Amino acid sequence: MIAGRITIEDRLAIEDLYAAYASALDERRYDDWLALFTDDCSYRLVSRENHERGLGLALLAFESKGMLEDRIFGIRETLFHEPYYQRHLIANFIMTPDDGGFAVQANYVVIRTKFGQLSEVYNTGRSRDRIVSTPEGFRFAERVCVFDSELIPNSLIYPI
Amino acid sequence: MIAGRITIEDRLAIEDLYAAYASALDERRYDDWLALFTDDCSYRLVSRENHERGLGLALLAFESKGMLEDRIFGIRETLFHEPYYQRHLIANFIMTPDDGGFAVQANYVVIRTKFGQLSEVYNTGRSRDRIVSTPEGFRFAERVCVFDSELIPNSLIYPI
Amino acid sequence: MIAGRITIEDRLAIEDLYAAYASALDERRYDDWLALFTDDCSYRLVSRENHERGLGLALLAFESKGMLEDRIFGIRETLFHEPYYQRHLIANFIMTPDDGGFAVQANYVVIRTKFGQLSEVYNTGRSRDRIVSTPEGFRFAERVCVFDSELIPNSLIYPI
Numbered sequence: 001m002i003a004g005r006i007t008i009e010d011r012l013a014i015e016d017l018y019a020a021y022a023s024a025l026d027e028r029r030y031d032d033w034l035a036l037f038t039d040d041c042s043y044r045l046v047s048r049e050n051h052e053r054g055l056g057l058a059l060l061a062f063e064s065k066g067m068l069e070d071r072i073f074g075i076r077e078t079l080f081h082e083p084y085y086q087r088h089l090i091a092n093f094i095m096t097p098d099d100g101g102f103a104v105q106a107n108y109v110v111i112r113t114k115f116g117q118l119s120e121v122y123n124t125g126r127s128r129d130r131i132v133s134t135p136e137g138f139r140f141a142e143r144v145c146v147f148d149s150e151l152i153p154n155s156l157i158y159p160i
Numbered sequence: 161m162i163a164g165r166i167t168i169e170d171r172l173a174i175e176d177l178y179a180a181y182a183s184a185l186d187e188r189r190y191d192d193w194l195a196l197f198t199d200d201c202s203y204r205l206v207s208r209e210n211h212e213r214g215l216g217l218a219l220l221a222f223e224s225k226g227m228l229e230d231r232i233f234g235i236r237e238t239l240f241h242e243p244y245y246q247r248h249l250i251a252n253f254i255m256t257p258d259d260g261g262f263a264v265q266a267n268y269v270v271i272r273t274k275f276g277q278l279s280e281v282y283n284t285g286r287s288r289d290r291i292v293s294t295p296e297g298f299r300f301a302e303r304v305c306v307f308d309s310e311l312i313p314n315s316l317i318y319p320i
Numbered sequence: 321m322i323a324g325r326i327t328i329e330d331r332l333a334i335e336d337l338y339a340a341y342a343s344a345l346d347e348r349r350y351d352d353w354l355a356l357f358t359d360d361c362s363y364r365l366v367s368r369e370n371h372e373r374g375l376g377l378a379l380l381a382f383e384s385k386g387m388l389e390d391r392i393f394g395i396r397e398t399l400f401h402e403p404y405y406q407r408h409l410i411a412n413f414i415m416t417p418d419d420g421g422f423a424v425q426a427n428y429v430v431i432r433t434k435f436g437q438l439s440e441v442y443n444t445g446r447s448r449d450r451i452v453s454t455p456e457g458f459r460f461a462e463r464v465c466v467f468d469s470e471l472i473p474n475s476l477i478y479p480i
Binding site for chain 1: 328329332336338339340342343346347405407408409410411429431433435436437438439440441
């Protein structure tokens with residue numbers, strides 16, 4: 001059976017990790033968000049079409065926490081952009097033990113609200129992550145968001 | 161770690177409370193919905209902008225169960241309005257013990273369907289509630305929905 | 321209290337069933353999806369209006385796993401249609417023991433992405449299912465999706 005060998009405690013703690021992730025990102029507490037990754041993490045945002053064809057092209061690709069920090073610096077200091085609100089809903093987790101950590105998949109939707117406009121579905125898809133246990137708790141060692149949506153790439157400022 | 165001191169049983173029972181809340185509201189079983197609040201409850205619906213600026217202005221503000229009952233009476237009997245369907249999805253809970261109860265945050269989206277029209281994202285945001293244990297089970301002592309959405313206030317009839 | 325007599329293990333295993341359901345359907349692994357139903361299952365997709373009026377009319381109605389298999393064959397081989405992506409989010413479960421199995425309700429939203437178009441809310445509503453335990457794990461004996469949305473019926477190709 002799916003997720004058969006994960007303990008209830010681990011399962012709920014990993015759900016907590018995703019709740020903390022959504023909260024930190026949506027509220028723009030980026031230092032809290034960064035703290036949820038391991039130092040040698042990777043983060044990729046890739047279209048479903050490329051993912052299913054095995055193509056490596058990604059809309060965003062960061063290969064360490066340092067690169068994530070650079071992106072956050074860019075958002076805060078240098079990227080010219082019109083701000084918008086994000087709101088995550090992440091559900092329907094499938095967690096399987098994998099090489100000392102956990103492979104975790106979940107469906108997600110991100111609702112975007114631009115100032116003065118209606119809220120709208122902005123990005124939806126499935127995350128395929130690798131979670132590891134650290135002395136500070138569970139952390140993202142690898143995060144891959146595979147999105148169904150057909151985005152206008154240069155409008156995507158904040159991580160998903 | 162987040163939610164570290166809440167028992168699994170309490171955690172699941174509080175998730176049940178939110179499931180009952182969504183079900184009662186979306187199916188317009190308003191008496192069931194009212195029963196989920198304490199007598200001296202408060203309910204506020206406030207924009208993210210006002211919330212982040214510390215402004216007290218709310219789109220809806222009810223300071224007791226009696227005021228909630230008045231609203232329901234209005235919906236049933238006196239408010240002239242075009243009905244619409246609501247559908248809640250509430251996810252990514254963060255629960256922390258707090259002064260004998262629990263501070264519970266969650267992301268939510270409400271999908272609205274007007275008769276003859278497409279379903280659409282109507283209201284999305286984050287709830288910041290206070291839940292207490294009563295002889296009848298967990299109840300809302302305080303509910304605050306902080307919405308990202310920029311609404312047309314007079315179109316909001318039903319609670320979120 | 322709601323869901324008071326279901327064990328934590330059963331509750332989480334049923335959540336796993338829904339996660340497997342969403343994953344199989346959204347990724348078009350239809351054989352995996354079919355395996356989640358009992359042989360004498362039923363599946364119905366019905367509008368909220370008809371459901372609340374007690375009308376039997378359904379947009380989709382399958383009365384056995386064989387009929388579900390026929391539908392999948394149609395999708396794969398014979399139905400002329402423009403493909404689209406689906407993405408489920410299923411949340412806020414209410415599970416109650418019922419006659420040797422479980423009555424399970426949940427809110428859901430399905431986001432559709434057509435090629436080259438924006439993602440949009442496609443179908444939202446509440447599922448009212450009957451889950452049974454089998455030697456292979458929990459399975460759908462009956463699935464009823466009651467949708468708020470006002471659909472154009474002939475555009476609905478894939479199950480919800």
